[in-house]
Amino acid sequence: MVSDNPQGKLFVVSNRSMFQIANFVVRSLVAASLLFSAQVFAAPARLEPLTIGYSNFTGTYGPLWIAVEERVGTKYGLDLKAIYAGRVRPQQLLATGDMPIVLASATGTMTSHIVGVKDQVLVATITSKIGTSLFSKSEIKSVEDLKGKTVATGRPGAFLDATVRYVLRSKFGLVPDRDVKLLPTGEPYLGLQALERGVVDAAAMSIPYLFIARKAGFRELASFDKLGVEYPYTSVVVLRQTVAKNPDLVERFLKCIVEGTYIFKTNKAKTLAVFKRYMKGADDEILEETYQSTRPTLDEVPYPSLQVVKSALEMLSLQYPQAKQTDATLIVEPSIMKKIEDSGFVRALYKK
DSSP states (O other), rough: EEEEEETTTTTEEOHHHHHHHHHHHHHHHHHHHHHHHHHHHHHHHOEEEEEEOOOOOSSHHHHHHHHHHHHHGGGEEEEEEEEEEESHHHEEEEEEEOOSEEOOOOOHHHHHHHTTOOEEEEEEEEEEOOOOEEEEEOOSSSSGGGTTTTOSSSSSSSSHHHHHHHHIIIIOOOTTTTTEEEEESHHHHHHHHHHHTOOEEEEEEEHHHHHHHHTTTTTTEEEETTTTTTEEEEEEEHHHHHHHHHHHHHHHHHHHHHHHHHHHHHHHHHHHHHHHHHHHHHHHHHHHHHHHHGGSSSSOOOOOOOHHHHHHHHHTTTGGGGGGGGGGTTTTTOOOHHHHHHTTTTHOOOOO
């Protein structure tokens, strides 16, 4: 083939050469296209941000903290974060729409149902063991000696308040607010401070403050766990409409909690490192005790228990008589946890 050159020279190209050039161009374009596609598909998928509100600094919140610190959520398309709710009850964050999922005791959810607001449900309960004891000054020898005395109970109407009322009345025959004055002290550590300063005669404390109280030499009058008290203690709470409209989000978060629990149970070093980050001020001995006492209480498959909720409603009926008529089946929503278990997800984690 011959082509005219503007400068009068001849540029000679054979048909074979033209074919080779065209073939090279096509192959180069295909290679470039494949490289671009690979880069596109290799790019990390956009993670969905999810912030969880939580209500306490006890060891049973470890699975959440571990899931955040170990970035477990990235496996399930979540950019997971956790925020301490402080004086705001986590369930209020659900009601305002600030957060779709919270981790808290079920007290707020159950009392909402008791008064007729039934939009919250428990989709999981990490543990029903409450790790709580009643401590007093050394001169008080028994729970019965608290008659006429003052007991610190944490936040008004919250978990400690509800369980102390139940234990005093049902286990020891003392009527709260008549035989024993209950003083809401707010944050858990404030109950310990009130006992140390003599503001109260006794205080109910959960882990890790329970170990701090023992170490300080206060008398342990009663262990609620030894008394057989079970409660939907550390629970995953959502709005009913979230389960209906976005079950996939709830499922992915529950997988984070299940995997966080697995890491808690199988990797002590990682768990203690997370404890140190979140439970500031607790020394290594307290963190070790918290780990050892919490580990066996965490459920590998954290179903919300209908029976435990029924028992808790019975406890609350001492304060709210209408709790006896509250339908516990409307409080628990086990379907998503069942789906996760049926899929073999938990068995695969623990290699059972």
